Amino acid sequence: MNPAPASLPETAPKPPLLSVNGLRKHFPLKGGLFGQTTGVVRAVDGVSFDVAEGETLGIVGESGCGKSTTARLLVDLITPDDGQILLESRRLGVDLDVRELRRHVQMVFQDSYASLNPRLTMEDAIAFGPRVNGMAAAKATALAHELLAKVGLEPRRFAGRYPHELSGGQRQRVNIARALAFSPKVVILDEAVSALDKSVEAQVLNLLADLKKELGLTYIFISHDLNVVRYISDRVMVMYLGEVAEIGPVETLYANPTHPYTRALLAAMPSMDPDRRTEEAPLTGDPPNPINPPSGCRFHPRCRNAESVCSAGSPGLFKLPSDRHLVACHAAIPGSGHSLAEMPA
Amino acid sequence: MTMPLVEMKDVTVRFDGARTVHAVNGVNLTLMPGETLSILGESGSGKSVTLKTLLRLLPENRTAIGGEVRVAGADVLSLDGRALANHRGGVVSMIFQDPMLALDPVYTIGDQIAEAVVRHEGVSRQAGLARALDMLTRVRIPSPERRMKAYPHEMSGGMRQRAMIALALACRPKLLLADEPTTALDATVQIQILLLLRELQREFGMAMIFVTHDIGVAVEVSDRIAVMYAGEFVETGTVRQIIREPRHPYTKGLLAANLHGAVKGERLDAIPGAPPALETKPTACSFAPRCPVRQEGCETARPPVASFDPGRMVRCIHAVEPALA
Ligand SMILES: Nc1ncnc2c1ncn2[C@@H]1O[C@H](COP(=O)(O)OP(=O)(O)OP(=O)(O)O)[C@@H](O)[C@H]1O
Ligand SMILES: Nc1ncnc2c1ncn2[C@@H]1O[C@H](COP(=O)(O)OP(=O)(O)O)[C@@H](O)[C@H]1O
C-alpha cells in the first residue's frame, strides 16, 4: 500500500467546476457509390476528466486524436452518443440546460478570420451575443467597448473596424473579447494562438494570463505546441485515438511521463540545445486515424514496450500514487501481467 | 581555396502591383558547399521571397530585383533558356510546406522522379526508374516498389513529404532550398523528416537553406542561422551564437517568445506591436517602433552593421559597443 500522506489537506476538496464522464462520439463514415455508411470514426471514445475552478487544463495529442471533438462536445456544438457533462455538479439535460452551459462555457478557435462576420464592426461583433440574450443595445455597446479595452484594443480606434482591417493577433483579441461578453466560467481555447507569429503569440499568452487572474477564469487549452502547454497549464491531458492516455499535473507529466506515448510526444519536440540535437525519431510513420482502432491498448502497434497483454485488453485509466496522476498503460498497472509492471501489493 | 556555392550581394526585391511591397531590403549571404543555414523569421519577413529569388521563381513582370546573386559560379539573375532550366532542379532544388506544389497529381511518384532524372541528366528511362526506386528507398518510404506506382493523393501527409524530398534530391542538387517543409506536420512526423533531411544532406554533401519560424527546427537542421526581419538579416551567426549570445533585440525577443527559459506564472517578455507593412523602403531601423532599447538616432538613420568575423553580423546600434548590448 502507499504510505499515508504526511499531512492531510485542511478542507475537503471542492467538487470540480466541469466534469466529463464516459464521453463518446462516433461519426459515420460515408463511402461507396450511394454514400452508404461504410464504417465509423471513433473520434471520442470514452473520455472522462475533471477541471477544477481556476485551473488550466492543457490537451495535447497528434492530429485527429479527438481534441477538437472533445471541445465541441463540451459546448454542445455536437451531441454526444453517450456520456455525461456536469457543470458545478449539475448534469446537462437533467438540471442544466444547453443555453446555460453555452453561456458558461465559451470557445475560441484557431481561425480568427472565419469566426468573425466580415460585415460586422468589432463593437457589433462583441455586442451581438449579449444582445441576442436580451441586453439593451446601449448597454451591450458599452460592454463591447469595455471588453475591447480589456483585451488591449483601444475602443476609440478599433470599435468601428471590420475584420479585414485587423491583424491576426488583433482579430484573436476580438474573439477572446467576444467569448468574455457572456461572463463565462470556462473558456476553451482550441489552437487559439497557433496561427499567430511567435512575438504576437507571446502578447496573447500574457493577455490570457491577465484575464484569468482578473476574472477568475478556468481554461481548457488545446495546442500542439508542448512548450506553450507547459508554460500555461496546471494539468495536462494526453489523448490518443479518441482516448485519454495520461493525465496529470504539468510538472509531473513533463518530468515523469509514464505512458510511452507521452514520452514519445515529448521526445519529438525539437531540441533547443545545439549540443544535444535529437538523434532518433521516437515514433515512425504517420498518426493513425480512429477508424477501426487497434484492439487492446490502441497505441500497441507503435509502442516499443508492447507485449501480448497489450493487444489482448484495454488498460483503462489507472490512478498512480502521486497526486492526480492517471495513466492508461499495462506497464504501469500492478498485476496487469506486463513484464514491466509491479506485482500487485 | 574553395569557392562559395552561394553569394548574394545587397539583394533587394520589390513587388510593383496594386500595392508596392519592399519584400527584401539588402540581403548579403555567403554559403559554402555542404553548409546548412536556417533563415529564421516571422510571416511576411521575406524568407520565401529570398528562396524564390535564388531559383528565379518570382513573377518577372511585376518584380524588381536588385543586387547580385551567384550560385555555383552562375549569375542567377541573367540566366535564361536551357541554363535556367538546368539551374532549377539540376543545381538548385526546392521543397515546400505543401507537397502538392511540387508533385503532379496525374503522374505516379515513380514516373515523376524518373522523368526529372531523364530530363536533367539525359539518361535512359530505365536508368531514371532505377534512380526513382533508389530515392524512394533512401527517404524510407515503406514498400518502395509498390509506392513507385502510387499517385500523390494515395499517400499520407508524411509520406507525400518524403516523396517530394525524393523528387527534389533525385538529380543530386548542390543546393536544397527548404521552405517550411515541416510546418504543417505533427511534431512526431516533423522530427522524422528533419532527421531524414539532416542525414541526406550529409550523405549527398549538399548545401541547404532551410526557412522556418521555429527556432527548435533551426537548431535541429542547421549549422548557422540568419534572423530575418522586415526583409533584412538583422543577425547572423552559428546556431550556438544565436541561441547562447543573441545580440540583436529582435533575436532576444524571439527567443523569449519561443519560451526559451520561460518561467511558469511569470509574464513573458513579449515584443509589443507587429512587423511593418513594407510599403516604403526602410530609411531607419525597421525594428525601432517595437524595440525596448531604442535610442535617439534609431528612427532617423539606418543602423550600422557590426561584423565580428565572417558569418557573424548584427545590424544594431548597440552591437558596436558590446557592453551596452
Ligand atoms: N463531423 C465529422 N464527421 C466525420 N468525422 C469527423 C468529424 N469531425 C471530426 N471527425 C474525425 O474525428 C477525428 C477526431 O477529430 P478532431 O477534429 O477532434 O481531431 P483533433 O485532435 O482536434 O485534431 P487536430 O490536431 O488536427 O485539430 C478525426 O479522425 C476527424 O477526421
Ligand atoms: N508575388 C508577390 N507579389 C506581391 N507581394 C508579394 C509576393 N510574394 C510575397 N509578397 C510579399 O512580400 C513580403 C514577404 O513575403 P514572404 O517572403 O512570402 O514572407 P515569409 O517570410 O513569410 O516567407 C510579404 O509582405 C508578402 O506579402
Ligand code: SF4
Ligand atoms: S499498454 Fe502496452 S502497448 Fe500500450 S502503452 Fe502500455 S506498454 Fe505500450
Ligand code: SF4
Ligand atoms: S538599432 Fe536601435 S531600434 Fe534598432 S534594434 Fe538596435 S537599438 Fe533597437
Ligand SMILES: [Mg+2]
Ligand atoms: Mg483540432
Ligand SMILES: [Mg+2]
Ligand atoms: Mg513563407
